[in-house]
Amino acid sequence: xxxxxxxxxxxxxxxxxxxxxxxxxxxxxxxxxxxxxxxxxxxxxxxxxxxxxxxxxxxxxxxxxxxxxxxxxxxxxxxxxxxxxxxxxxxxxxxxxxxxxxxxxxxxxxxxxxxxxxxxxxxxxxxxxxxxxxxxxxxxxxxxxxxxxxxxxxxxxxxxxxxxxxxxxxxxxxxxxxxxxxxxxxxxxxxxxxxxxxxxxxxxxxxxxxxxxxxxxxxxxxxxxxxxxxxxxxxxxxxxxxxxxxxxxxxxxxxxxxxxxxxxxxxxxxxxxxxxxxxxxxxxxxxxxxxxxxxxxxxxxxxxxxxxxxxxxxxxxxxxxxxxxxxxxxxxxxxxxxxxxxxxxxxxxxxxxxxxxxxxxxxxxxxxxxxxxxxxxxxxxxxxxxxxxxxxxxxxxxxxxxxxxxxxxxxxxxxxxxxxxxxxxxxxxxxxxxxxxxxxxxxxxxxxxxxxxxxxxxxxxxxxxxxxxxxxxxxxxxxxxxxxxxxxxxxxxxxxxxxxxxxxxxxxxxxxxxxxxxxxxxxxxxxxxxxxxxxxxxxxxxxxxxxxxxxxxxxxxxxxxxxxxxxxxxxxxxxxxxxxxxxxxxxxxxxxxxxxxxxxxxxxxxxxxxxxxxxxxxxxxxxxxxxxxxxxxxxxxxxxxxxxxxxxxxxxxxxxxxxxxxxxxxxxxxxxxxxxxxxxxxxxxxxxxxxxxxxxxxxxxxxxxxxxxxxxxxxxxxxxxxxxxxxxxxxxxxxxxxxxxxxxxxxxxxxxxxxxxxxxxxxxxxxxxxxxxxxxxxxxxxxxxxxxxxxxxxxxxxxxxxxxxxxxxxxxxxxxxxxxxxxxxxxxxxxxxxxxxxxxxxxxxxxxxxxxxxxxxxxx
Ligand code: F58
Numbered sequence: 031x032x033x034x035x036x037x038x039x040x041x042x043x044x045x046x047x048x049x050x051x052x053x054x055x056x057x058x059x060x061x062x063x064x065x066x067x068x069x070x071x072x073x074x075x076x077x078x079x080x081x082x083x084x085x086x087x088x089x090x091x092x093x094x095x096x097x098x099x100x101x102x103x104x105x106x107x108x109x110x111x112x113x114x115x116x117x118x119x120x121x122x123x124x125x126x127x128x129x130x131x132x133x134x135x136x137x138x139x140x141x142x143x144x145x146x147x148x149x150x151x152x153x154x155x156x157x158x159x160x161x162x163x164x165x166x167x168x169x170x171x172x173x174x175x176x177x178x179x180x181x182x183x184x185x186x187x188x189x190x191x192x193x194x195x196x197x198x199x200x201x202x203x204x205x206x207x208x209x210x211x212x213x214x215x216x217x218x219x220x221x222x223x224x225x226x227x228x229x230x231x232x233x234x235x236x237x238x239x240x241x242x243x244x245x246x247x248x249x250x251x252x253x254x255x256x257x258x259x260x261x262x263x264x265x266x267x268x269x270x271x272x273x274x275x276x277x278x279x280x281x282x283x284x285x286x287x288x289x290x291x292x293x294x295x296x297x298x299x300x301x302x303x304x305x306x307x308x309x310x311x312x313x314x315x316x317x318x319x320x321x322x323x324x325x326x327x328x329x330x331x332x333x334x335x336x337x338x339x340x341x342x343x344x345x346x347x348x349x350x351x352x353x354x355x356x357x358x359x360x361x362x363x364x365x366x367x368x369x370x371x372x373x374x375x376x377x378x379x380x381x382x383x384x385x386x387x388x389x390x391x392x393x394x395x396x397x398x399x400x401x402x403x404x405x406x407x408x409x410x411x412x413x414x415x416x417x418x419x420x421x422x423x424x425x426x427x428x429x430x431x432x433x434x435x436x437x438x439x440x441x442x443x444x445x446x447x448x449x450x451x452x453x454x455x456x457x458x459x460x461x462x463x464x465x466x467x468x469x470x471x472x473x474x475x476x477x478x479x480x481x482x483x484x485x486x487x488x489x490x491x492x493x494x495x496x497x498x499x500x501x502x503x504x505x506x507x508x509x510x511x512x513x514x515x516x517x518x519x520x521x522x523x524x525x526x527x528x529x530x531x532x533x534x535x536x537x538x539x540x541x542x543x544x545x546x547x548x549x550x551x552x553x554x555x556x557x558x559x560x561x562x563x564x565x566x567x568x569x570x571x572x573x574x575x576x577x578x579x580x581x582x583x584x585x586x587x588x589x590x591x592x593x594x595x596x597x598x599x600x601x602x603x604x605x606x607x608x609x610x611x612x613x614x615x616x617x618x619x620x621x622x623x624x625x626x627x628x629x630x631x632x633x634x635x636x637x638x639x640x641x642x643x644x645x646x647x648x649x650x651x652x653x654x655x656x657x658x659x660x661x662x663x664x665x666x667x668x669x670x671x672x673x674x675x676x677x678x679x680x681x682x683x684x685x686x687x688x689x690x691x692x693x694x695x696x697x698x699x700x701x702x703x704x705x706x707x708x709x710x711x712x713x714x715x716x717x718x719x720x721x722x723x724x725x726x727x728x729x730x731x732x733x734x735x736x737x738x739x740x741x742x743x744x745x746x747x748x749x750x751x752x753x754x755x756x757x758x759x760x761x762x763x764x765x766x767x768x769x770x771x772x773x774x775x776x777x778x779x780x781x782x783x784x785x786x787x788x789x790x791x792x793x794x795x796x797x798x799x800x801x802x803x804x805x806x807x808x809x810x811x812x813x814x815x816x817x818x819x820x821x822x823x824x825x826x827x828x829x830x831x832x833x834x835x836x837x838x839x840x841x842x843x844x845x846x847x848x849x850x851x852x853x854x855x856x857x858x859x860x861x862x863x864x865x866x867x868x869x870x871x872x873x874x875x876x877x878x879x880x881x882x883x884x885x886x887x888x889x890x
Contacts, residue, residue, distance in 0.1 A: 053372070071119070071122065071123075071888075071889065072119075072888060073116065073119040073120065073123075073887075073888075074115065074116060074119065076156075076157070076158050076161055077161070078161060078164055078165045078168070081112060081158075081161065081162055081165040082165050082168070082169060084111075084112035084115060085105075085108045085109060085112045085165070085166070085169070086108070086169075087112075088107070088108045088111035088112055089104060089105065089107070089108035092107075092108075092111055093107050093108065095108075102171070102175050102176055102178075102179050103179045103239070105166070105169075105171045105176050106149070106176040106177075106179035106180060107240070107242065109149065109162065109166065109171075109173075109176055110148075110149055110180070110242035110243070111242050113149065113152050113153065113156070113158075113162075113242075114242050114243065116156055116158070117152060117156070117288045117290055117297060118245070118288065120156075120288075120290060120295055120296075120297040120885075121286075121288040121297040121299065123295060123297075123885060123886070123887075123888065123889055124295065124296055124297045124298065124885045125299070126889055127883070127885045127886065127889065128207050128883065128885075129372070131207075131883055132373055132383070133207045133880070133881065133883040134207070134382060134383050134384070134385065134878075134879065134880045134881070135207045135208060135209060135369075135383070135384060135385070135880065136201070136206065136207070136208045136209070136385045136386075136387060136873075136874070136878045136880050137208075137209050137211060137362065137366055137384065137385065137386045137387065138194065138197060138198070138201070138208060138209070138210045138211070138387050138389065139211050139212075139358070139359065139362060139386060139387060139388055139389060139393035139396060140190075140191070140194040140210065140211070140212050140389035140390075140392075140393070141212060141213060141354065141355065141358065141389070141390075141392040141393065142185060142186030142187060142190055142191030142194060142212065142338070142389075143183075143185050143186060143191055143194045143195050143198070143210060143212045143287075143300055143302075144183075144184060144185065144186030144187075144188075144191035144192040144194070144195050144706060145182075145183040145185070145195045145243075145287070145706070146182050146183065146184070146195070146542075146705070146706025146707055146709075146710075147177070147180040147181075147182055147183075147706070147707050148180070148183070148243045149176070149177050149180050150177050150546055151199075151541065151542055151546055152243075152290055153173075154292065154541065154545065154546055155202075155203075155290040155291065155292045155293070155541070156290055157293060159173075180707075181236050181239070182218075182236070182705045182706055182707050183218065183236060183241075183243070184218035184219045184234060184236065184705055184706070185212065185213070185214075185215050185218050185219075185302075185338055186218075186219065186338070187219060187338070187340065187341065187342045187622065188342050188621065188622045189428070189621075189622075189730070189731065189732050189733075190389065190390060190428050192706065192732065193389075193506075193536055193732060193866075194210065194212075194389055195706075196537065196538050196539040196542070196543075196732075196866040197866055197869070197870055198210050198289045198298065198300060199289065199291075199292070199539040199541055199542065199866065200537070200539055200865075200866040200867045200869070200870040201289075201291075201298055201870055202289045202290060202291035202292075202294070202296050202297060202298045203291040203292045203293070203294060203296070203539075203541070203566060203867065204291070204867060204870055204871065204874075204882060205291065205294055205296045205882035205883060205884045205885065206296075206298075206870070206874060206880055206881075206882055206883070207298075207880065207883045208298050208880075209298065209299055209300075209301060209366075210287075210289070210298070210299070210300035210301070211300070211301050211302075211303075211358070211362040211365075212300060212301075212302050212303075212358070213302055213303055213304075213335050213338075213354060213357075213358055214244070214285045214302035214303060214304040214335060215335060215336065215337055215338040216235065216237060216304075216335065216336045216337065217233050217234055217235055217236070217336060217337040217338065218234040218236050218338055219234060219338055219340055219664065219705075220232060220233060220234055220340055220664070220667065221233070221234050221703055222664050222702050222703045222704070223702060223703070224676070224680060224700065224702045227676070227677045227680035227681055227684070228673065228676065228677050228680075229664070229665055229673050229676045229677075231340075231667050233337075243287055243288075244285045244286065244287050244302070245285065245286045245287075245288070246283075246285055247283070247284040247285065247286055248283060250283070250284035250301075250365070251281050251282060251283045251284065251306075252281065252282050252360070252361045252364040252365065253279050253280075253281055253282075253308055254279065254280050254281070254282055254305075254356070254357045254360045254361060255274065255277050255278070255279050255360075256277050256278055256279075256280070256353065256356070256446055256447070257276070257277035257278060257445065257446060257448070258274060258275055258276035258277025258278075258448065259274075259275060259276050259277075259448060260272050260273070260274050260275075260448050260449045260452060261273040261274075261275055271405075271406065271409075272406055272449060272452070273406065274402075274406065274448065274449040278308075279308040279309075280305050280306065280307060280308050280331040280334060280357065281305070281306045281307070281308045281331075282303040282304070282305055282306075282357050282358075282360070282361035283303070283304050283305075283306050284301050284302070284303060284304075284361075284365070285301070285302045285303075285304055286299050286300070286301055286302075287299065287300040287301075287302060292541050292565065292566060293565075293566060294884070294885070295884070295885035295886065295887055296883075296884070296885045297885075301362075301365065303335060303357060303358055303361045303362070304332075304335050305331050305332055305333075305334035305335040305357055306331060306332060307327065307328040307331040307332070308331065333350065334350065334353050334354055334357055335354065335357070339351055339354075340664070340666055340667055341666045342622040342624060342664075342666060343429055343431050343433070343434040343622075343624060343626070344433055344434055344666060344669070345433065345434055345435065345436050345437065347437070347438065347439060347442070349442060349446065352438060352442065352443070352446055352447075353446065355392055355393065355394075355395050356395050356399075356446070356447060356450075358393060359393050359395045359396035359399050360399055362393075362396070363396060363399055363400055363403065366384055366386070367403065370383055370384060377404070377408065377410060377414075377418060378414075378418070380418050380422060381418055381421035381422045384422055385422065385424070385877070385878040385879065385880060386422050386423050386424070387423075387424050387425075387426065387873070387877070387878070388423060388424065388425040388426065388496055388500070389426055389428075390425075390426060390427065390428050390429075391425070391427075391435075391436045391492035391493050391495075391496050392436070394425070394436075394492045394493075394495050394496040394499070395447070395450065396423065397419060397423055397457075397495060397496065397499035397500075398450045398453040398454050398457065398495075398499075399450065400415075400418070400419050400422065400423075401415050401416060401419050401453050401457070402449055402450060402453055404418060404419070406449070412456070416457075416460075419499055420499055420500065420501055421501055422501075423496075423499055423500040423501065424500045424501055424502040424503070424504070424877050424878070425496040425497065425499075425500040425502070425503050425504075426503075426504050426505075426506065426534075427493065427503065427504070427505055427506075427510075427514055427729075428506055428729050428730075429729050430510065430513050430514070430517065430518055430726070430727070430729065431626065431727065435491070435492075435493050435518075436491075436492035436493065437483065437489040437490065437491055437492065438489065438490045438492065439487045439488070439489055439490075440482065440487055440488040440489065440490060441487050443490055454481060454482075454490060454495065455482070457481065457495070457498060457499065458480060458481040458482050461479075461481065461498050462476050462479070462480060465479055465525060468525060469525075475521060478521050479494065479521045479522065479525070480494075481494045481495050481498065493518075493519075494522075497519060497522050497530065500530070501530065502530055502531075502532060502876075502877045503519070503522075503530050503531050503532070504531070504532045504533055504534045504877070505531075505533050505534075505729065506533075506534065506535065506536045506729050506730040506751075507533070507535050507536060507729060507730035507731075507750050507751040507753070507754060508533055508535060508753065508754055509726070509749065509750060509753055509771060510533075510729040510730055510750060511531070511532065511533030512533075513726060513771070514531065515528070515531050519531070532876065532877075534869055534872045534873055534876070534877070535730065535751060535754055535863070535864075535869065536730040536731075536732050536735070536751060536864075536866075536869060537732075537735070537863075537864050537865050537866035537867070537868055537869035537870075538732050538735045538736055538739070538864060538865070538866055539865070539866045539867075540564075540565060540568050540739065540865050540867075541565060542710070543713070543735075543736045543739055543740070544739050544740060544858075545565050546710070547709075547710035547711075547713060547714055547740070548590075548594065548713075548714040548740050550590045550593055550594070551587075551590050551594075551714065551740065551741065551858075552565075554586060554587070554590060555571070555574065555858075558574065558577055558583065559573055559574070566867070567867075568861065568862040568864075568865035568867065568868070569862045570862075571858060571859050571860075571861060571862050572859055572860075572862055573859075574855060574858060574859035575855075575856065575859045577855065578852050578855045578856060578859070579852070581848075583855070584848060584851035584852065584855070585851075587741065587851055587854060587855055588847070588850075588851050588854070591714075591715075591717070591741060591854065592612055594714040594715040594740075595612040595616055595715045596612045597711060597714075597715065598616070598660075598711055598712060598715035599611070599612050601701075601711055602660075602699055602701065605701060605702065606699060606700075606701070608683075608687055608697065608699055610658045610694075610697050610699065611656060611658070611694045611697075613656065613694075614655075614656035614657055614658045614694060614697070615655050615656065615657045615658070615717045615718065615840075615841070615844050616658050616660065616715055616716050616717045616718070617657055617658065617659045617660070617716075617717065617718045617719075617720065617745075617840075618659075618660045618712060618713075618715075618716040618718070618719045618720070618737070618742075619632050619659075619660070619661055619663075619719065619720040619721075619722070620660070620661070620662040620663055620701075620704055620708075620709065620712055620713075620719075620733065621663050621704075621731075621733055622663050622664060622665070622666075623663045623664065623665040623669075623672040623673075623675055623676060624665075624669075624672055625671060625672065625675075625816070625823070625824050626723050626724055626727040626728070626824055627722070627723050627728065628722050628723060628724065628824055628826060629661060629663070629675050629679070630675050630678070630813065630816075630826060631722060631824075631826045631829065631830065631833060632659070632661070632720055632722065633661075633675070633678055633679050633682055633698075634792060634795050634796075634826070634830070635830075635833055635834060635837060636659050636682060636686070636696070636698055637682060637795045637798060637799070637803075637804075638791055638792075638794070638795050638834060639657070639696060639837075640682075640685075640686050640689075640692070640696060641794060641795065641798060643691075643692060643695060643696060644691065644692075651691075651695050654695050654841070655841045655844050655845060656694045656695050656696070657695070657696055657697070657841075658697045658698075658699065659696070659697070659698045659699070660699050660700075660701060660712065661679050661698075661699070661700045661701070662700065662701040662702070662703075662704035662708065662712065663704045664703075664704060670812070671812065671813060671816060674809070674810060674812060674813040675813065676700065677809065677810075678799075678804065678810055678813060679698065679700045680700050681804040681805045681809075682698055682804050683697075683698035683699060683700060684804075684805075685803065685804050685805075686698050687699075709733070709736070713733070713736045713737055713740050713742070714740045716737050716740070716742035717742060717743065717844065717850075718742065718743050718744075718745050718765075718840055719733070719734070719737035719742050719743075719744060719745070720744075720745050720746065721733070721734045721744055721745075721746035721747070721749070721750070721752055722745070722746055722747050722768070722829075722833065723747055723749050723750065724747070724749070724768075724774065724824045724825050724829075725747050725748055725749045725768060725769055725770050725771040725773070725774055726749060726771030726772075726774050727749065727824075728749050728750040729750055730750045730751040731749075731750040731751050731752065732751070734746065734750070734751055734752055734755060735751060735755065735861065735864040738755055738759065738857045738858070738860075738861055738864075739857075739858060739861045739864065740858070741854040741855065741857050741858045742854070742857065743763065743764065743765065743840070743853055743854065743857060744756075744764045744765065745764075745765040745767070745836055745837065745840055746764070746765070746766065746767075747766070747767065747768040747829070748766055748768065748770050748771070749771065751864070752764070752766070754863065754864075755860075755861075755864070758860045758861065758862075758863050758864075759856055759857050759859075759860030759861070760856060760860065762853070763853045763856050763857055763860070765836045765839055765840050765843075766836070767829065767832040767833050767835065767836035768825075768828075768829040768832055768833065769825065769828060769829060774825065777825060777828055778821075778823065778825070781821050781822060782821060786817075786818075786821070786822055786827060787827070788817075788818075788827050789827050789828075789830040789831050791830065791831065791834060792817075792826070792827055792830045796814055796817070796818075799814060800814065
């Protein structure tokens, strides 16, 4: 029997991390060996000799290298493993401390964690970067080279996954007792290669070379059932209960990723589940000559957690995705309940010990699953169980786009999770009865609010299920939370009288997104503020305002920006062979490629600029602000129009970059395979970044915050968090343009009924494309058609003139070097609000009701 194939009894036996005084563990160490355990529980000293010793031990023993058989990758591995030992020391102390204190914990359930690289951030969090650098230097290795060897952990699509990673960093740093739960996909988001200007996808088998940042826990595993049937049992006293039986089982095995807080002991855990076959190899089937089938069954279990679905803001109704969602919540709830049960509290205490945050609707099956466990397995009444469920869960919505809202076909859920489907029907029935009571006779309201959407087939509206089963629902920026209330969930706001709905504006971790990615600026800020405490208290950045008029500060500030631009220019050259000038204005748009984000408008604007330049004399051109326009981002593999946008960008770049009349005045670069570590190079180098979604479509955006924190200026629409950023840094330091969210519906309505008035400048641009200026115009026909015959749903034509105007304003402002330096300083200085520490404190106080639980350096 493999270790992860535990019997049910074993699950309850294991105590994982810490045993309470009243509990009798199965195994006790012989007392005379206790001093050995103590020695290994004591964290290693942060000394050069100790670091070198542990590095060499891992390199030679774990990886079987010798002094004469080393390369950068092996030394990355040795460094990572030596750091991992330190992480585990802190992690063990944290978990044991939490077990003893038993505080209320928050469980952050997310199908995505976009962590990126860990070596640099862990070195910084543990405060050992300098000493590791020295230790490695003496051994003949450059830390910077080793950092570059690590592959990104890219278990996410974009903003939602990266937000989860930033929130883990803040939870750890602020000493909260928190757990992240997710899936350990074998394949992260695909690798993007550009071939002949088109995106092509390659699998990201990120575990190929091992993963030092995880701890495989074959001792933590849970069974997960799919399909089967539901037995109705009538007891002698007439009570009815249901038992879910049969079907097939798989096992979810835990992989733990320790997340250290910055400058604190607290080291929390992201527990990622990996699916394995539940049964041992079926020898009967094997002996019957059914070897292929026996192997197939084993593989089909592992398939469940094999690959991350690569869609950004688009729902796919694939059964494998539903399996992922259920395996995830089923294992997570068993784990949380096991931890809760260790203290023998009554079930009524559960919501006061456990808070579960649903990162979008993807883990919403947790709601019927907890209800099922409580009524079917724990014997609670429906009402008592539902009271616990609704006091435990809270839900964050990340989008208003209808195509992104999750719906699952009832027959599909019924087949895969028959008992859950029954429970969802009951939740809906009881809910609609209450709605009917509050709004008697309003049948249309019942239809609108039903968790089950009528149709062929019927669908489960997961967002409605999440709302009904949660105590709090939040949007991710003020505008977005208002749209949730006033547009998409209005009926629910009315029913709950506004009580459930709130806002928590997103944030980003200043550790990764300034201190780590922009060390020169970080050092300079520390020097000016006289302390590095801003890294944990971003409010302090406000003090930078005092230096805004200081010419020496302005000069140094812009010199650092230039260094970062040189770093990006070098990277661009190494990847694309395109030479760009660090003296041009760096204008950057990096994010997932999606029609609502309007990269199309950006490239149309570039063409407009090109056509304008082509009409100029050399003298006129010499007066223009030289510009580098950078794009990066992945399109969903099946998103045809988004893929055409990538092709157009590359085709336009090809023409412009090779036009001798243009030279450095305009360059266009598409950097392939955008990911977290690339973002860390790109973001510090921007003068302008574009966040130009159609108003009302981008829930928040978080890269906008990262750019501004690094002294970059936004050119953007009045959308998402751009609005709040503008409020904080001052409207003089942001280039806003375009229609407002509340105008969009009327414009779309008119567009449907009359011929769209095409902006004349835009018409010229489309003419150039149609004439073949950028290659075979046939290729781009479907893309151009979205603006002409397609109704221009994202209002590019409507916004084009004001977009071009904002770009001209930016050019003008950039000519004033001092003025620009001031804007840039004020940008960074005004960003305190957007620390994920602020967001997490808001969640903790308003929603989760948890308190920090500071961890001692050693256990008593
Ligand atoms: C993003 N959503 C929002 N979804 O678009 C962005 O405005 C916001 O800042 C961010 O969340 C954080 O709140 C997003 O990234 C996804 O990638 C989903 C992945 C799974 C399928 C549906 C979309």
